[in-house]
Amino acid sequence: MDTLARSETPAAPPPDVPARIQRPLRIMFEYAEAALDRVFGPAWNPLYFLGPLGFYYYWIVAVSGIYVYIFFDTGTTEAYQSVEYMTYQQWYLGGVMRSLHRYASDGMVLMMVVHIAREFAMGRYRGPRWFTWITGVPIFWLVIASGITGYWLVWDTLAQYIAIATTEWFDWLGIFGEPIARNFLTPEDLDDRFFTLLLFMHIAVPLILLFVLWIHLQRISRPRFNPNRGLAVGTFVMLLALAFVHPAESQEPANLSVVPGTLDIDWYYLAIYPFMDATSYGAGWGFAVAASLMLFVLPWLPPLKQPAAAAVDLSNCNGCTRCAEDCPYNAITMMPRSDGLPFDHEAQVDPDLCVRCGICAGACPTATPFRRASDLIPGIDLPQRPLRALRDDLARRTAKLDGPARIVVFGCDHGVRVADIEGPGIAAFSLPCIAALPPSFIDYVLSRDLADGVVLTGCREGECYNRFGVMWTKMRLAGERDPYLRKRVPRERLLTYWGGTLDRRGLSNAVAAFAARIAALPRFDPLRPGASARANARPDAAAPSETVD
Amino acid sequence: MTRAVAYIGQVIVYAAIAALLGGFATWPRHTHFPDDQALIKLSFAHSAKHKVACRKRTAKELSKLAPNMRRTLSCSRERVPVYLELDFDGAPLFRGTFAPSGLSRDGPAQVYERFVVPVGRRHVVVRMRDSTRSEGFDYEAQATLDLPPRRNLVIGFRPEMGGFFFK
Numbered sequence: 001m002d003t004l005a006r007s008e009t010p011a012a013p014p015p016d017v018p019a020r021i022q023r024p025l026r027i028m029f030e031y032a033e034a035a036l037d038r039v040f041g042p043a044w045n046p047l048y049f050l051g052p053l054g055f056y057y058y059w060i061v062a063v064s065g066i067y068v069y070i071f072f073d074t075g076t077t078e079a080y081q082s083v084e085y086m087t088y089q090q091w092y093l094g095g096v097m098r099s100l101h102r103y104a105s106d107g108m109v110l111m112m113v114v115h116i117a118r119e120f121a122m123g124r125y126r127g128p129r130w131f132t133w134i135t136g137v138p139i140f141w142l143v144i145a146s147g148i149t150g151y152w153l154v155w156d157t158l159a160q161y162i163a164i165a166t167t168e169w170f171d172w173l174g175i176f177g178e179p180i181a182r183n184f185l186t187p188e189d190l191d192d193r194f195f196t197l198l199l200f201m202h203i204a205v206p207l208i209l210l211f212v213l214w215i216h217l218q219r220i221s222r223p224r225f226n227p228n229r230g231l232a233v234g235t236f237v238m239l240l241a242l243a244f245v246h247p248a249e250s251q252e253p254a255n256l257s258v259v260p261g262t263l264d265i266d267w268y269y270l271a272i273y274p275f276m277d278a279t280s281y282g283a284g285w286g287f288a289v290a291a292s293l294m295l296f297v298l299p300w301l302p303p304l305k306q307p308a309a310a311a312v313d314l315s316n317c318n319g320c321t322r323c324a325e326d327c328p329y330n331a332i333t334m335m336p337r338s339d340g341l342p343f344d345h346e347a348q349v350d351p352d353l354c355v356r357c358g359i360c361a362g363a364c365p366t367a368t369p370f371r372r373a374s375d376l377i378p379g380i381d382l383p384q385r386p387l388r389a390l391r392d393d394l395a396r397r398t399a400k401l402d403g404p405a406r407i408v409v410f411g412c413d414h415g416v417r418v419a420d421i422e423g424p425g426i427a428a429f430s431l432p433c434i435a436a437l438p439p440s441f442i443d444y445v446l447s448r449d450l451a452d453g454v455v456l457t458g459c460r461e462g463e464c465y466n467r468f469g470v471m472w473t474k475m476r477l478a479g480e481r482d483p484y485l486r487k488r489v490p491r492e493r494l495l496t497y498w499g500g501t502l503d504r505r506g507l508s509n510a511v512a513a514f515a516a517r518i519a520a521l522p523r524f525d526p527l528r529p530g531a532s533a534r535a536n537a538r539p540d541a542a543a544p545s546e547t548v549d
Numbered sequence: 550m551t552r553a554v555a556y557i558g559q560v561i562v563y564a565a566i567a568a569l570l571g572g573f574a575t576w577p578r579h580t581h582f583p584d585d586q587a588l589i590k591l592s593f594a595h596s597a598k599h600k601v602a603c604r605k606r607t608a609k610e611l612s613k614l615a616p617n618m619r620r621t622l623s624c625s626r627e628r629v630p631v632y633l634e635l636d637f638d639g640a641p642l643f644r645g646t647f648a649p650s651g652l653s654r655d656g657p658a659q660v661y662e663r664f665v666v667p668v669g670r671r672h673v674v675v676r677m678r679d680s681t682r683s684e685g686f687d688y689e690a691q692a693t694l695d696l697p698p699r700r701n702l703v704i705g706f707r708p709e710m711g712g713f714f715f716k
Binding site for chain 1: 555558566569570573582588659699700705
């Protein structure tokens, strides 16, 4: 029989190389998330908004860039002079805009790098998520290319350094008929029109970037483009303060008769150049190609063995659209009815997009355990972790519960390992996502007297592995999103606890305190929810009988 | 955690991010080129002589060609490679051959070489062979130059300017 929770974990295979890096990285991120949760709260935690913050920085770069463009002049001497004018003559606005342009660009790289590291650490780059992962790789290239062309435009000694190094780097490939680095041999070789071309590239590349960003988000439903207002305001104030405290400045004007010596390098964009100075242009290409290839193939190292995707049972699907509404990955489409039943639509799952989170089954109104055992086949379910098995498992394992308060814990595979907190009075069941649990199961556990209290736990609040699992669950419990938890369910017998994988002690303590509270409550009578039948009494454990609802 | 403490924590986090952004935007400094050295760039594009000398077409040969292709001289397309020597203070700094570009080897040879050299007053000699001759050189130039720290000395070549030039 399929079981959703296992007390005895089978021996795991030895971790592969990505997994060995992942684990410590994930622990590091979870500690950081916990710390920032305390300071910002889950709603403002910057680690939960890395992608939106990247977008936000992009727009600051775009707006400040438009302002800087108004005053920028293309020309071998005019470019530098126009930037100097903005920086010093018009420091209060032009200088600030230039600084915002630079630091927001740096912020974009910082957000991007942390975003990549975090998605890798959390394992959100494999299976159906491969598309989002690999479309992020060209985004990285384009952002770096945008930054390099921007630094080039200032035409100071740093620009001279990267102009020559970049052209020599490309010349190393031997694909150009004439070495392009020859454009920078002497001051006489430099053409004003070159700056016009460069400016065009500096504008065109970010526009291409925007298009690739759109592709990047194609497989995600309800993508977040903006951080919440508090985080946006805080980030902007930070950038503004930085612009005043440490304004962006040019270095000496470029002089092709003199080789640039010691330079202030923007390491966010230009780190490859010192690396190539220390090694060679060939090593620079080797690193760039190897790093890109590694990122491209990472989702298949090793290939992910996945269970079957969510499957629709048409005889139980009435085309209500709840599963499609709740799917975080656009894996479900509502199609015209194909089986002749009197409904307009039916759900159709795209296995290539389905991450097997089970949120669709949790949203399905037919996934109620109150149905007869033989009939618990929801309209949509995970074939290898069906809800029928969960109900059977509940019946079997709650029958053995003992103690003053019998607790059922529903957990998530990506949160605390709930099997670790099991005990004589606690039965734990892990699901692919906490939102894979239909709310009717909570009602079922309490009304059928399988336990005295129910605990729901999952990922850290604000950061669900499956994006919306925690949010949908909270909304279902609050009666704000279908399927609702029925009002008759006594809320004092329900505990929610949102923590990361490291929060075992917190969950354990919370469950213990909850159990103590439950033990002090009068016995719950589902027929008369307000009645106090027998304080502190442990009801007779009884296996659920086949009942109908 | 009280709200005041949380706000102070947020200010600290924002300050840390600002320090990270502002810091690595300019620091640590990178020394690309040391102050006690100079750079010589030997760079130009030059079409060497044809590998086989041109030959005058006969009247009979010309009549067989289409009117727009009746060129008097018949030349092989392939050019000889360019051979270059560069001496620095009397010692050889570079010896190399540059093949003509193009699939038919009929384009100019592209030269772009960098040499890091010590600063000071230095004597530089550059020679080039761009014909079928096996000994001697077709062009030669020399100069005694003051190379200050980080000077970027360009040695180019333009036949219309008389050959090599130092800039």
